[in-house]
Amino acid sequence: MDAGLLERVRERLAGEGLEPAFAHGLLAVPLPRERLLSVVKMLRDGFGFDLFLDVTAVDWPGRDPRFDVVFHFYSTRGHQRVRLKTTVTEADPVVDSLVPLYGSAAFMERECHDMYGIRFRGNEDLRPILLYEGFQGHPLRKDYPKDREQPLVRYRE
Amino acid sequence: MTMRDTEETLPTPVRPAFDTPSTEDGVIVNIGPSHPATHGTLQIIAELSGEKVVRADVHCGYLHRGFEKECEAHTWHTLIPYVDRLNYCSALINGFAYCDAVETLMGVEITPRTRYLRTLLSEYSRIADHITCIAASVMELGAMTAFLYLMTIRDWIYEHLADLTGARVTYSYGRIGGLAHDLPEGWIKRLEEILDEYEEYVGRIHGLMDRNRIFIDRTRNVGVISTEQAIHWGFTGPILRSTGVPRDLRRDTPYLAYDELDFEIPVGINGDNYDRYYVRMREMDESVYMIRQLIEMLPEGPINVDDRRCTFPDKKLVYTEIESLINHFKLVIDGPQVPAGEVYRAHEAANGELGFFLVSDGTGTPHKVHVRAPSFVHMGGLHKLLEGYQLADIISTFGTVNMIGGECDR
DSSP, X not given: OOHHHHHHHHHHHHHTTOOOEEETTEEEEEOOGGGHHHHHHHHHHHHOOOXXXXXXXXXXXXXXXXXXXXXXXXXXXTOOEEEEEEEEOSSOOEEEOOTTTOTTHHHHHHHXXXXXXXXXXXXXXXXXXXXXXXXXXXXXXXXXXXXXXXXXXXXXX | OOOOGGGSOOOOSOOOSOOSOSSTTEEEEEEOSSOGGGSSXXXXXXXEEXXXXXXXXXXXXXXXXXXXXXXXXXXXXXXXXXXXXSSTTSHHHHHHHHHHHHHHHHTOOOOHHHHHHHHHHHHHHHHHHHHHHHHHHHHHTTOHHHHHHHHHHXXXXXXXXXXHHSOSSOOOOEETTEESSOOOTTHHHHHHHHHHHHHHXXXXXXXXXXXXHHHHHHHTXXXXXXXXXXXXXXXXXXXXXXXXXXXXXXXXXXXXXXXXXXXXXXXOSSOSHHHHHHHHHHHHHHHHHHHHHHHHHOOOSOSSOSXXXXXXXXHHHHHHOHHHHHHHHHHHHTOOOOOSEEEEEEEEETTEEEEEEEXXXXXXXXXXXXXXXXXXXXXXXXXXXXXXXXXXXXXXXXXXXXXXXXXXXX
């Protein structure tokens, strides 16, 4: 485990005007969505964060901007994790896609689009993955009722 | 008589990425979702040129049941049974990873006995999971004897875990801050017997499979992936290790009691199906080795932490003392009060990095529970393992990837 790695990342990002903070064993970095792609590129090429772990969103109804979009990265050499967190509004839920940098982003962005309706600019393939074609709405948004049913095949009598 | 569904045109749930062949002799075929070799439900739309797979479009989601949505309507405690249903071949690991994430957020440190017991049971589950994977994948290649030998051990493990937890597959055994209860009498003795039997049986599997001409022909240099490609496509666990890198969270970011254990990380050479089979076989041996160390190390002591925020009071006190009654009531109705914040904790599950991303708003109900399921990420890169190989190789490759529908589709 490279204990100094996260500290170096923190210094670098703090020098660029961001506010990274340690939280439960990883470095959490809030950042504006315009800077996402450049920071991810720097993490991957400059600090060896070569494994894209996860992307998901968090819905905060009533807050503006409404959604957090959360990314996790892992360095397979340094054994450290970084979390990037950006916010998007309900009216314009768009962030840059990470598909040009990580192949694994394709599926995970599809899932995030399914569940929250976040669009990833640059990911051409946002077909439903866990849901099905024609599904209405985004089920993990807080205003989607838990018991709403949309059967694709009508129930048997 | 009621009208059958099949008499009307059913809407198709997926839109394939391609519907015209790229070459003149190309054919597009649909495989799954309901096929014995898709281990649950997975659909692959493939373009074939002769017998060769040119392109593959993988669709999952047929087992989606809204796990993450359901979690938001439960307390931190009552969603534990749902967590078990993610990877149902090694349900204990899921439960422990989830509890670990919640405990991190609450700042709870589990007792030494629970720490060792969770490690032991995680390794025990890993054996059961790898056995299931190997048994299914060799059976699909025709090795019925090996399948039955492996299933024999797995059933001993399942019965043994049923003695401990009361359930055969989905155990609900982890608790925030501890475990459901301590080991029953004689459990460790039976565990040692099963480990001895395991060695006997797995020796037979090595004899049947390792140098078997048919098995080697079907698995060597099939479904090959390089380390760079594997990391690019997000592969973790045995698949990444089969490419030759010893990346294992148990060693890299030690959790539970792994930093006190002596174990090796088996790696492959080519990253093909044979290596994935062999890495899993060797990992089971290492798990047995770890369990034997853990049996020696297992300390006496309490199972649950002494923390009223998450541990239920003793039943006797609930009935005799008003404070404990209120405590019990608050834990059941409101749930454990988890401080507001976010946490990501990952355990090395049998298939790779199993991460829980939890967001709490400071109440007894999670604001968000997100699972970084290894199987789902692996499905995103599966086409890389299929393209360029024979149609029949889909079966053996898919078997060694060990996709588990429960955690993939959530």
